[in-house]
Amino acid sequence: MMKRVVRLISGLNRRMMKLLFALALIAYIACKYTNLDCFDIVVSPLREKIRDLEQSFSQKYPPVKFLSEKDRKRILITGGAGFVGSHLTDKLMMDGHEVTVVDNFFTGRKRNVEHWIGHENFELINHDVVEPLYIEVDQIYHLASPASPPNYMYNPIKTLKTNTIGTLNMLGLAKRVGARLLLASTSEVYGDPEVHPQNEEYWGHVNPIGPRACYDEGKRVAETMCYAYMKQEGVEVRVARIFNTFGSRMHMNDGRVVSNFILQALQGEPLTVYGTGSQTRAFQYVSDLVNGLVLLMNSNISSPVNLGNPEEHTILEFARLIKSLVGKGCIQFLSEAQDDPQRRRPDIRKARMMLGWEPVVPLEEGLNKTIQYFSRELEHQANNQYIPKPKAARMKKGRPRHN
């Protein structure tokens, strides 16, 4: 009984604590000031209440580890309602930390983190990182930025502002409160690479005025800002150069290869391959990335680290694999996209040696999980009679609201 009470109390919020305390007080007074042998009568409703509360707690939230005050960190995740950010939120919450998600919901959505809303360790703030933020935290995972080409090209100026002013604001916050900041950078800082595979020493080959420049150059300058704050202000920084990642909660219409192919196959449409399909990509499953981000944050490596899966496939191979896993679809070739990198594959020797990290989820296993997620989403949309429109079609209507 005592153990259950202690476990329950550690999961209660202040309001619930007050309620329980009031009930206990009433029970105590009733026992003390009446001559009735009423202990059981008064205590049994209390016992039932505890059981109900216990049930409602265990039903509502995924299990959360208990961490002592000393080990529990206050963690800010910008872009935490997005694809990667929401999985990172899950991991850090389940590890027992206090997590604050800051998001302007440009590409993220509440649904990705709704299972934590109301939990005493969790807070969700609707905020644009282009505006300053004042909050007390120990660590900042700075992920806020649209990540897929249609999303970051939709409003290039906003993409630049998010990656520059937004990063400056988060570094300023890190400096003020003495927090460590991890920047979610990207393999796009290598541009269309001339060396293969790409290691962290490579400086990149980026077209500064091409359609992808707002994102590529935005992330490059964000890295520069991190090291300026580290050298000049002593801010502790970590920089993860993330390679293509996939998994559940990816945006269905974000125009990235994996989501495009899965969605097209599930809907019985042709899988569209740009150019000959000989360009290569290497995809990691999201849980591998999240483990790498947490390891990097808690390591002492301040220089950039590649996080990606070195298993390289041509786009055509991906199309064929997804087509066979879904069991339908055909392949259609379209003209090549501008500035589409020809080869992309991370050199992850640094992550292996210094973090002891490498991807462990096999490609097919990750793809199967993602296909299941997309099927459920399509079903959900059909049941809600929601007809998905391509993002670009919605975006053409006017200037974005999030600027």
Ligand SMILES: NC(=O)c1ccc[n+]([C@@H]2O[C@H](COP(=O)([O-])OP(=O)(O)OC[C@H]3O[C@@H](n4cnc5c(N)ncnc54)[C@H](O)[C@@H]3O)[C@@H](O)[C@H]2O)c1
């Ligand atoms: N997914 C990948 O393959 C990949 C690869 C390389 C790098 N990254 C980086 O990882 C991070 C997360 O990517 P993702 O795939 O989860 O993308 P995502 O679009 O799902 O998530 C980005 C989140 O940032 C939020 N956001 C955007 N602008 C914001 C602003 N101004 N203020 C507050 N919130 C804002 C969005 O609403 C969204 O929730 C990004 O920084 C991205 O550049 C991702």
